[in-house]
Amino acid sequence: MARISVSQHINDVVRRVPAGLLYILAPLPAIWWFYQGLTGGLGPEPIRSLEHLYGELALQLLIAGLAVTPLRRFAGLNLLKFRRALGLVAFGYVVLHLTVWLVLDMGVWSRIWADIVKRPYITIGMAGLAALLPLAVTSNNLSLRRLGPVRWRGLHRLTYLAVLLGGAHYVMLVKGWQIEPILYLGLILALLAARLLPRRGRVAA
Amino acid sequence: MAGRWRNDLNYSDVTPKQGFLNRRQLMAGGAALGGALAMGGIAGPALAGLGAKPSVYSTDAAPNALEDITNYCNFYEFGTGKDDPAKHAEKLTTDPWSVKIDGLVDRPGDYSFDDIMSGVELEERIYRFRCVEAWSMVVPWVGFELADLLARVGVRSEAKYVGFETLVRPAEMWAQNRAILDWPYREGLRLDEAMHPLTILATGLYDEPLPKQNGAPLRLVVPWKYGFKSIKSIVRITLSADQPPTSWNMANGREYGFYSNVNPQVDHPRWSQASERLVGGGLFAKRVPTLMFNGYEDEVAGLYDGMNLSRSF
Numbered sequence A: 001m002a003r004i005s006v007s008q009h010i011n012d013v014v015r016r017v018p019a020g021l022l023y024i025l026a027p028l029p030a031i032w033w034f035y036q037g038l039t040g041g042l043g044p045e046p047i048r049s050l051e052h053l054y055g056e057l058a059l060q061l062l063i064a065g066l067a068v069t070p071l072r073r074f075a076g077l078n079l080l081k082f083r084r085a086l087g088l089v090a091f092g093y094v095v096l097h098l099t100v101w102l103v104l105d106m107g108v109w110s111r112i113w114a115d116i117v118k119r120p121y122i123t124i125g126m127a128g129l130a131a132l133l134p135l136a137v138t139s140n141n142l143s144l145r146r147l148g149p150v151r152w153r154g155l156h157r158l159t160y161l162a163v164l165l166g167g168a169h170y171v172m173l174v175k176g177w178q179i180e181p182i183l184y185l186g187l188i189l190a191l192l193a194a195r196l197l198p199r200r201g202r203v204a205a
Numbered sequence B: 001m002a003g004r005w006r007n008d009l010n011y012s013d014v015t016p017k018q019g020f021l022n023r024r025q026l027m028a029g030g031a032a033l034g035g036a037l038a039m040g041g042i043a044g045p046a047l048a049g050l051g052a053k054p055s056v057y058s059t060d061a062a063p064n065a066l067e068d069i070t071n072y073c074n075f076y077e078f079g080t081g082k083d084d085p086a087k088h089a090e091k092l093t094t095d096p097w098s099v100k101i102d103g104l105v106d107r108p109g110d111y112s113f114d115d116i117m118s119g120v121e122l123e124e125r126i127y128r129f130r131c132v133e134a135w136s137m138v139v140p141w142v143g144f145e146l147a148d149l150l151a152r153v154g155v156r157s158e159a160k161y162v163g164f165e166t167l168v169r170p171a172e173m174w175a176q177n178r179a180i181l182d183w184p185y186r187e188g189l190r191l192d193e194a195m196h197p198l199t200i201l202a203t204g205l206y207d208e209p210l211p212k213q214n215g216a217p218l219r220l221v222v223p224w225k226y227g228f229k230s231i232k233s234i235v236r237i238t239l240s241a242d243q244p245p246t247s248w249n250m251a252n253g254r255e256y257g258f259y260s261n262v263n264p265q266v267d268h269p270r271w272s273q274a275s276e277r278l279v280g281g282g283l284f285a286k287r288v289p290t291l292m293f294n295g296y297e298d299e300v301a302g303l304y305d306g307m308n309l310s311r312s313f
Helices: A002-015 A020-025 A027-038 A046-075 A080-106 A109-118 A120-137 A141-147 A149-156 A158-173 A179-194 B023-038 B066-071 B084-091 B113-117 B146-153 B191-195 B247-251 B297-304
Strands: B098-103 B109-112 B123-130 B135-145 B161-166 B186-190 B200-205 B219-221 B234-240 B275-278
Touching (some): B109 B113, B123 B200, B135 B146, B146 B191, B146 B200
Parallel strands (some): B135 B275
């Protein structure tokens, strides 16, 4: 069974990688892109580029978090220990994305507020952030103990909503039929649908 | 017949060339020029220009750097990324090039690019350029008035509109294999808009032939409308009695009207058009208010007298 051995090999490697490594690596792209934006490396419109880079990485990390369970179930890959870090780092990049939009892109409160209430894709992005907020706050062992595993897991199903809103936010902001945002949304829907498949025997039993 | 229309600017108002070379270019150009002079004065490309005449229609705002104008483009035939056209447009064959002029004209036919260029007087038109995506640039186009070409082919009295089409050549324009829009890219103007002296066919930029990513060899520039109206790499111009279909309007009529005049009071359904950011200002550039008709209100507002601009957006 080649597949099993491959996934087990990966699992063996993964076991030796501490999840904390993600927190150390996480700020590097943010710093690098900001530095490039300052020094002309992001092209003539660095504000827009930075906004999009942070937002896209946030979406990719959220999708990675969403992939953990299906990967375990269908491919036998155990990446569970990275999931909290993936979620928290994703949240960090959502906050950076928002900060660039607030401070560098918009800059004026009246303009910001008008966009939040009037522009559906901004409204949806904000709703996505609001859904992530309680998850970020409770992504620690203390909260898990206080809430208890059942309530905690119930609360963290909000991820599904947040990722969906994030994917929709991207699809809604582009002009014409562009392939990338549709691919992201398709992937999100596929990963959510994978959770609805009836449980059979374990693939990697 | 450039100059049939007058405003209160004089030739002395035109920004001198050294004024619109920006700091970055001055630094790079200064270093290069110093080297060239030391080696006996080799003429750089900037010194072998098209010789376009200055125009009273130019704005006195400082133009964007050539680097910005050529690396931040929307030309979806080459991909939807802003740097895609710069990466992929080199493949486009622009010579030979001909434009089919048909419909309600006296002398229809296929006009070669050279034929079109013979007898036109090239002017430099430094125009503000406002994209529907709420960014803007100042671009030193080189071109001639569309009215000159229309006069040459003879517009019949029944004609009310001018339609334009971009080349379709998926082998060279890879993104035409994707259904981003219904190719060919189409645009159109009302005849009076087309005849307005501000409306030009541009064939150059910074006194050089137009780079391919900016719509070589021939593109429309209508400075008081959102950028997507200024169709690139034109192969067909059709005079008609009826309003021609236009690409973005066909794709989403609720968001993109036929007129698409720059108007800070009429928002795009998904974003505000009240402000814009001038490209090239770096990471801390602030938004500035968008001007009615992109600042060309005095010149063009009369074209729309009595029209409801929120309905005919």
